[in-house]
Amino acid sequence: MRMKDTRLIDAAEALDLLGCDGADFFALMARAGAVRQKHKGNRVVLCGILNAKSGRCSEDCSFCAQSAHHSTDAPIHPLVSAERMVERAREVQTMGAREFSIVTSGETIRGENEMREICEALTRLRDAGAPWRCVSLGNLSEDQIARLRDAGLNNLHHNLETARSFFPKVCSTHEYDRDVQTVRTAKSLGLKVCCGGIFGLGESPAQRVELAMTLRELEVDSIPLNFLNPIPGTPLQGRHDLTPIDCLKIIAVYRLLMPDRDIYVCGGREVNLRDMQSWIFMAGANGMMIGNYLTTSGRDHALDLRMIQDAGMEVMPRGDAP
Template sequence: MISAFRVHRNCRPNLVRCSERPISSSIPTIVDEAPSPERPDHVTDSPSTWHQLAERVLDGHQLTPEEGLAILESDDACLPDLLAAAFRVRREHFGMDVQLYYLENARSGLCPEDCSYCSQSAVSDAPIDRYRLKSPEQLVAGAREAARNQARTYCIVASGRGPSDSDVNGVAEAVRQIKQDTGLHICCCLGLLTPDQAGQLKQAGVDRINHNLNTSRGFYDEICSTHSYQDRLDTLKACRDQGLELCCGLIVGMGETLRDVVSVCGELQELGVESIPVNFLNPIDGTPLENTDHLDPRFCLRVLVLFRLAHPTTEIRIAGGREVNLRSLQPLGLYAANSLFVSDYLTTAGQPASEDHRMIEDLGFRVVAHTATPPETVAG
């Protein structure tokens, strides 16, 4: 039975039923047409409500869909309490650590898929660089740059429906050299994979595969028609069966409802992934979603709180769209999340790595970097 979570009278939405409306540029439109779901009597109606939820999560409680909706629908007055609750859970499992990820766009553009959010898709007219898979030497050079930026994980990302066997051979060659040179944790995002390809990557030293669900099962056909939600689940299963860790997340702000956000959050609970990148849509000129408004930064923080409380022991990463959606509230996101991308994204610029490091230091957090030193930086 689904339970809901009682929130303080000053921390409730002014109206109800926003969960079925698409997410817009600010707090979603709310229609006063039905009462809020009944909330359990054991939860007191006080400002400490969210702190009580955090303690229940730490005691093993699994967040319910209605509790998730209550977080997303909460009033701005609740935000300090929500962030404090999320930080209580984050601190228990991750302390003050922040892990940095560095993206390498190994192949750009040239993709036959029609994902509406992506500047590299077949339906995009965005003025991006287009090139075939980089050489192993270029990928190794990117890993050394990741190490210099104190990243712990190097992400090799290639556009396309999925890699050819030749592509996998090239990536595997690079990974073996990167492991020898830097000791970096390696995550690959190469599209749909066969079990044999996943096994080859695992054998080469890849630690983790990124393959995002992006949205809920019910909304997926609205953003892509050239492959299915099930195709993505099949790739995740193939990778898990080969012993690879899973990095799997979503994009918020593509026209989905709050229930869609809660739904994919629950799907990720069932998958038991090790890492969740939470992307906020950065509408790129030339893509079908180019005219989509940016999200309200306070809403973005509530999304991060939701994922921390729903996934207390999972790495939560503030991913694409961080700078343009969270804006001046970026630092607050780290009270829920424990990971960031450093430097640039695939086809859009991020803020300078030095600013990310300063932000982390100013908050009193610390970067957990790679454990080996690139050969060219060794003294003597």
């Protein structure tokens, strides 16, 4: 068999590949799948989340159902108890998830009570042997991240959402640099960082590459790729920019730009990829979210486990090192 092309690509080639079609698209899938196989084998890491505090966010992210600037049907509730966080970790574990993240709405967490509750959950998860203990709490100071780390955190999730050049069209209530700083601080404190974005907001192909180059420069450890599920009541309601092929090309180009990173397909998978969901592994993904998303339902996890098996992949066992 001919040697597969597993070269690292640059931004210009990435942009070119995002525009491919026909036979070139199938060649891209084969190439990205080979790179995924080389660096990650055929194992799929599953991640489950808890919407631990929902709604009433001060920020105005155009895609988000939880912004107080938009009128949506998203649930609104204060921070749940540490007990509920630990319970949800067990639930996603039974679905096959190795990773678990506590996610809160808001630009940051507020007050000592929230911090104490989250730290208690992290410590309980660590003591119970949960391998990956992740939070997504918005922007955090060095002191806050250090405290979470000392309580048991080993992975911080914080998306940049989109390219710097497009961010002002997505969010006007905080600066891109504040998000970048949170990522840099978490890395400097020795945490693994999960950081990606969402596509289909109106960004250009060049801006999709721009985000990838920023993530590569930041040396983030894992990259969650989300595809817009346009929620009624948000400014992006009714927007459907992406085809399943577009999504697969984005996954593939991110794999070729960051060959040895963990690439997860997260929100909007079912809505945007539809019958092509199982192609995400050929396109280069080695992880995906399982169970419900923050404000929308995921599909039955049994369907996802069957899909993984049918695609010739296997779920990463919970105890295995990353």
